[in-house]
Amino acid sequence: MTRQRQLIYDIIMAEPEHRTAEEIYDLARAQMPSLARGTVYRNLGLLVGEGQIGKLEMPDAPARYDRERRPHPHLVCQKCGKVEDLTMPDDLLRPFALSLGEDITGYELKLYHICPACRKRA
Amino acid sequence: MTRQRQLIYDIIMAEPEHRTAEEIYDLARAQMPSLARGTVYRNLGLLVGEGQIGKLEMPDAPARYDRERRPHPHLVCQKCGKVEDLTMPDDLLRPFALSLGEDITGYELKLYHICPACRKRA
DNA sequence: AATATTTTAGGAATCAATCCTAAAAGGCGG
């Protein structure tokens, strides 16, 4: 594990925020100004591939990264894109997935709302 | 509604396939060779905005468009990206959404698998 | 038909993400 990679990993693990690659790049460069954008993207990809972190594709917005790697639903603000982790009621989807008679390899559940901050702002 | 827009709309409504903008562009150009790519994207955006069609963001792949506009889950092949509509068991998510005590404005549920065609190919 | 409005074609521009290459950093046996 290189210094660059450790730094990127630490930034993600430090807080529950679901940051974009660009945000991570900015935060990392505050500590390591020579860090290249490509290095951030490559290491994020590697970490996701190893299952160390999670990746969240966002509609019409850059992907966000998640320190919690177990699959879980997300609550997404439609205005500002802010993401919160949700706890899935025990196996809500399992029976549904099984009923399909298919090998479901994973799922992705997003619930959309307008977050309190954006609601106030409006 | 212009000829261009009608054509794009008809292509989406003609089949249950969830096509990408590029696929729609190609299909449309077979009938109207002067059609511009930008026109396809703009009209797709307008149709989505009006709620006439649905848009499905795909991980690491171009968005796909859906003639079924009521919210419903999707079964997505992780290899080829092919998408099928699923029927949600009556209100599976409603109690969960309500339990959040938030105004949930929408949801998105994708189940991933490897489609039969890709499984055979492997 | 003349004028005002909207939409289009075509191509340039944007933006997230990936790829390329030479240089730098890490191993590692000795």
Next chain:
DNA sequence: CCGCCTTTTAGGATTGATTCCTAAAATATT
């Protein structure tokens, strides 16, 4: 610590989906 081999990086070019721009064309209005 030293040379050799492999991996990773910096920096910038490139890609690919999508958006934006502008003059011309289509459409609607009068």
